Amino acid sequence: MPGGINVKICGLTDRQSVRVAVDSGARYVGFVFFAKSPRHLEPAAAAELAAVVPEGLCKVALTVNADDAALDRLIEAVPLDMLQLHGSETPDRVAEVRQRYGLPVMKAVGLAEESDLPRLDDYLRVADQVLVDAKPPRTAVLPGGNGLAFDWRLIAGRRWSVPWMLAGGLTPDTVAEAIAMTGAQQVDVSSGVESAPGVKDAALIRAFIAATSAHAI
Numbered sequence: 001m002p003g004g005i006n007v008k009i010c011g012l013t014d015r016q017s018v019r020v021a022v023d024s025g026a027r028y029v030g031f032v033f034f035a036k037s038p039r040h041l042e043p044a045a046a047a048e049l050a051a052v053v054p055e056g057l058c059k060v061a062l063t064v065n066a067d068d069a070a071l072d073r074l075i076e077a078v079p080l081d082m083l084q085l086h087g088s089e090t091p092d093r094v095a096e097v098r099q100r101y102g103l104p105v106m107k108a109v110g111l112a113e114e115s116d117l118p119r120l121d122d123y124l125r126v127a128d129q130v131l132v133d134a135k136p137p138r139t140a141v142l143p144g145g146n147g148l149a150f151d152w153r154l155i156a157g158r159r160w161s162v163p164w165m166l167a168g169g170l171t172p173d174t175v176a177e178a179i180a181m182t183g184a185q186q187v188d189v190s191s192g193v194e195s196a197p198g199v200k201d202a203a204l205i206r207a208f209i210a211a212t213s214a215h216a217i
């Protein structure tokens with residue numbers, strides 16, 4: 001969105017929250033297709049939510065190491081604008097998915113320390129965007145959506161050759177500082193706008209998006 005921060009609200013599971021996200025100015029809305037997640041949706045349910053999203057906003061499907069059969073089913077059922085690959089997909093797999101479905105692909109990469117950064121570079125030639133997220137703890141059930149932040153100083157002042165989005169433990173209280181420190185022009189949130197895992201909170205969604213607008217002014 002020219003002149004402002006692009007916000008993605010991820011893990012939406014109900015119509016009311018989709019409406020709040022859209023009305024508050026979200027540029028991306030994310031649906032999770034990963035059975036272990038409390039935000040998991042079946043494709044038919046996602047199709048109903050997608051119908052609430054106005055033309056021009058980006059409907060993103062988050063998948064984790066999904067195979068072609070699963071992606072075929074998803075794309076057949078849900079009108080999508082972007083695929084977010086949030087597992088251990090290789091650069092070759094990212095290129096394959098992009099080619100097979102003709103949709104823009106955003107590849108998530110988890111960071112915990114400086115030595116994680118080169119992995120991000122591996123995706124710049126194959127992904128349309130990269131999502132810079134916190135690396136999940138070894139014992140985590142989910143590869144993302146854990147409400148954990150990484151040390152933003154790791155990417156302060158860094159730029160990449162494709163558009164990128166900052167994620168990981170962002171909240172209405174922290175997002176302005178995260179933007180200021182990293183220079184992110186796009187931010188993604190899931191846990192930070194929930195009252196319980198998988199339950200989005202309208203007031204938190206509004207507050208999060210307002211906090212990014214306050215930054216832009």
Ligand SMILES: O=C(O)c1ccccc1N[C@@H]1O[C@H](COP(=O)(O)O)[C@@H](O)[C@H]1O
Pocket residue numbers: 010011030032034037038039062064086131133142143144145146147148167168169170188189190191192
């Ligand atoms: O949200 C989930 O359940 C999820 C499941 C599997 C992979 C990623 C998931 N969420 C994504 O993780 C980041 C950070 O989320 P959070 O704000 O820290 O909760 C974000 O991109 C979510 O889309």
